[in-house]
Each structure stands twice: as structure tokens, then as C-alpha cells.
Amino acid sequence: MRMSKKEFTLTIYTENKVGIISRIAIQFSRKKINIESVSGSPSEVSGIFRFTLVINESEEVVRKVCRQLEKQVDILKAYYNTDEEIVWQEQALFKVATSSITEKASVERLLRQYGARAVVIRNDYTVFETSGHSEEIDGLTQALGEFGLIEFVRSGRIAIIKTSEGFHKKLLEFESEEPVSELVENEYLDKQDKTFSM
Numbered sequence: 001m002r003m004s005k006k007e008f009t010l011t012i013y014t015e016n017k018v019g020i021i022s023r024i025a026i027q028f029s030r031k032k033i034n035i036e037s038v039s040g041s042p043s044e045v046s047g048i049f050r051f052t053l054v055i056n057e058s059e060e061v062v063r064k065v066c067r068q069l070e071k072q073v074d075i076l077k078a079y080y081n082t083d084e085e086i087v088w089q090e091q092a093l094f095k096v097a098t099s100s101i102t103e104k105a106s107v108e109r110l111l112r113q114y115g116a117r118a119v120v121i122r123n124d125y126t127v128f129e130t131s132g133h134s135e136e137i138d139g140l141t142q143a144l145g146e147f148g149l150i151e152f153v154r155s156g157r158i159a160i161i162k163t164s165e166g167f168h169k170k171l172l173e174f175e176s177e178e179p180v181s182e183l184v185e186n187e188y189l190d191k192q193d194k195t196f197s198m
Contacts, residue, residue: 003058
């Protein structure tokens with residue numbers, strides 16, 4: 001029986017180390033899972049980075065991937081959620097010829113309908129910014145294509161888990177558990193030539 005695929009959002013907390021994004025990506029490419037969207041930023045905890053990824057896969061596979069990710073040294077925690085369990089948005093920028101905006105009132109109405117606001121206005125072009133769900137951004141992109149859309153870029157998904165108390169609280173709980181005993185030097189550390197010679 002084949003498990004049905006659906007969209008999941010993964011939230012991955014890591015230490016901010018060089019090469020971490022490629023180590024995360026390798027976990028997906030090995031399993032032939034396409035990453036639909038990725039974004040990264042500092043988290044609410046100093047020194048901890050947060051990646052948000054979107055994939056289409058069965059829950060069983062997603063659960064296994066999260067477990068594999070958590071085995072990585074610099075990855076602290078990996079969560080997965082459905083769209084119903086998170087608050088999420090994407091952001092987009094649109095470059096449109098200024099003449100098409102000033103000449104056609106329908107473009108201005110369209111931009112208001114999607115909550116877009118002007119970021120840069122020049123004689124030759126205007127840049128608009130909006131945020132929303134994928135379908136909303138796709139709709140505005142398609143509509144602006146009819147009015148001479150010059151350029152378009154969108155961000156990866158950013159998301160907050162509805163029921164989460166935040167990673168900071170979990171980190172504090174982890175630190176308050178039994179403190180680590182004093183570091184003990186390995187007795188063989190400075191004798192490696194004698195101990196490991198062949």
C-alpha cells in the first residue's frame with residue numbers, strides 16, 4: 001500500500017555553521033525528495049539559525065527525514081507540520097512598467113485587491129511588494145502578466161507553528177536538566193603514537 005503524499009512544512013533549528021544548508025539538502029536528495037521552498041534566518045535564540053522547507057511527501061517519509069536530520073551534529077531539532085498547524089506567508093516583488101499603471105486603472109485596482117504596495121516608483125518602472133499564500137501570489141503574477149510584468153521574484157515560505165511555545169523554552173528546559181559533569185581528558189590523547197602504532 002502506497003502512502004499518499006501531501007504538503008509538509010519542516011522547521012529545522014541549527015547552529016549557524018558553514019555548509020549546514022548543503023548537509024540538509026543532501027538528506028533530501030539522497031531520498032529523491034524535491035524541496036519546493038526554502039528560507040533561512042536567525043531564530044529567536046542567539047546563535048541558532050532556523051530553516052523552513054516545504055516538501056510534498058508521505059508523513060512516514062517526512063518523519064524519517066526529520067529523524068535523520070536530528071542525527072546531524074549541528075542540527076538541534078527538526079519539526080514537520082501540515083498547513084493547518086502553522087501560520088505561513090510568502091513574499092513577492094513585482095516590477096511593472098510605470099506607464100501601464102498610470103494608463104490602466106484596472107492595474108491599480110488589481111494591486112489593491114492583492115494588498116500590494118509600491119516600494120520603488122521610477123519613470124520607467126514601479127516595484128510592488130506583497131505577501132500571502134502561494135495561490136494569492138500566483139494569481140497576482142498571472143494577472144500582471146497581461147499588463148507587461150517585467151520581472152518577478154518570490155521568497156520561500158516563512159512559518160510559525162500555532163501550538164509551539166517556541167524553541168527558546170525547549171532549549172532552556174534542556175539546559176536546566178542535569179548539568180554536564182566536568183570534562184575529563186582522554187588518558188590516551190597525548191600518547192597516540194605509542195597506543196595506535198602498527
